[in-house]
Amino acid sequence: MASITLEGLKKTYSGDVQAVKGVDLEVHDGEFVVLVGPSGCGKSTLLRMVAGLETITEGTLKIGDRVVNKLEPAERDIAMVFQNYALYPHMTVYNNLAYGLKNRGFNKDEIEKRVQVAAEMLEIEEFLDRKPRKLSGGQRQRVAMGRALVREPAAFLFDEPLSNLDAKLRVQMRVEIKQLQRRLKTTSLYVTHDQLEAMTLGDRLVVLNAGQIEQVGTPMQIYARPATMFVAGFIGSPAMNMVPVEYLHARGANGLLDNLPEGTDIVGIRPDDMHLAPPAGQHLIVESTLQLFEAAGAESHLYVNLADSDQPTVIRVSGQPPVAEGETLRFYVTRDALHPFNSTTGQRTGD
């Protein structure tokens, strides 16, 4: 059990490619932190730097109170779950779990005991004698988790562990990982590009873009108050709509937009905050043409073009409203649903 502290962590590859451009982050003891971002944002590189699989160009990395910059992966007291599981194909499940313990000189009884405990916890006892290729994707995933937890490390590192599973299994394993982490209370750092996975798993999220942290916070903090336009667009599905303030003014926003913070030239509106029926209190009214109607069971997505602007916008409504494609729709937005941004800096301007 330990905290993980990243101070000004940088990674530069030869040829001056900056993969990670200075990251400061503190993962508290027992916390589950998710690194999320689009592919190529440096989140995997960052995780691999913590694991010791990539060298650190600059900055300090501490696990607990130890600076581990120069330590070998094995000496950092961490365990990692890989995207492709990285199970040793020539060893049985039992030996896959025992390998790390054997290398560390545990005695036979202790190994046996720990493997049994882990196998029970993950319900893989019956597969202990099998080779990994005889297992299904979900079972392999469990073995990979088992290999991490038999070692009882100070921290777990997860590198997109669910991305090779089918959608149903992914949800199931997501819940199990969360429960397991709650039970073991082991500090965890989890990398994913899936914002839903990030939202549901993490105690805190770290949104990364182009090698830099965009925002750190609890999932709900980030969802309710995205700090940058990038975060606003990345977290939440369908993505937040961005509408220029000027456009709203031109459409007769009356007094509603007058108290927007200084520098605001664009506002974000979540698809669920656009209503087809007028809400109580003051609101904006925007007209649009319905381009595409997408029924997704409990909810529907309406792809519309704003009147006189051709700007594509998505509205999410529950159920299936009686609308037809090509129809002109009027929707209503309240003032507190607006996220004010400055489009030049990309930063939130206030509120």
Next chain:
Amino acid sequence: MQTKRMTFPGHWLPYALLAPQVIITLIFFIWPAGQALYQSLLREDAFGIKTTFVGLENFARLFRDGDYLNSLSVTAVFAVGTTLISMGLALLMATTVNRMIRSRSTYTTLLVWPYAIAPAIAGVLWWFIFNPSIGIVPYLLDMVGYRWNHRTSGNDAMMLVIFAAAWKQISYNFLFFLAGLQSIPQSLIEAAAIDGASPLKRFWTVVFPLLSPTTFFLLVVNVVYAMFDTFGIIHATTEGGPSQATNTLVYKVYADGFVGLNLGSSAAQSVILMAIVVVLTIIQFRFIERRVNY
């Protein structure tokens, strides 16, 4: 594998297309093999005037012949030595090159060159390098107090042919090992590193077992190479000497048949070699087909 079925309009075209391969096989393989089988049952005098049928007498004689039994053990030492050295060095080079990023293809190209050299040329090359009078290696060895002379010392001669034969085969082994190494996912090695295995331990407990299909394949190929494909090297360096020390089975077939003109015995020896090839081929197919280890 599903192959597309092709229908020819007549009969003669497919046969004609097949003919070159069939003719070559018949003339250069089936016919000589048949001849060898037949000849192994005959005894012919050195001038080819009189031929008598002797049954299995040629074989019986071979196994009573000290020279032939010696040749068997010489071949065993030579094959094991060549295989171990060429595979060991090739594996070492492959693991080293596999770690490189930018210079990998350059090294690979350079390391493949020896394979393109004809066996006789390779033999002459080594003959010069190890020549007791003018060679560089005996000169250097002399400085450290070792008097190299493969013309008088059977051990020196054996080492020479093993070096020469192994050197030529390293390229081939290297390519296969490199391909094998590259097919092992990097994450497995990283997982082993996190699991606390030292680089050497990682190699022996993870990489090497995963290479076992490649290793087994190469083992068979190298034994076959050492036993049958090294005539040129031996002929150009030691010619089987000194006093039978490097007279391998294949070289003895040539020496007894074409130099000694004992055609019956030579043919019987080829038949035994043929049997060995058959056994090795069976082993290879048996094990390679059901992938080793995992």
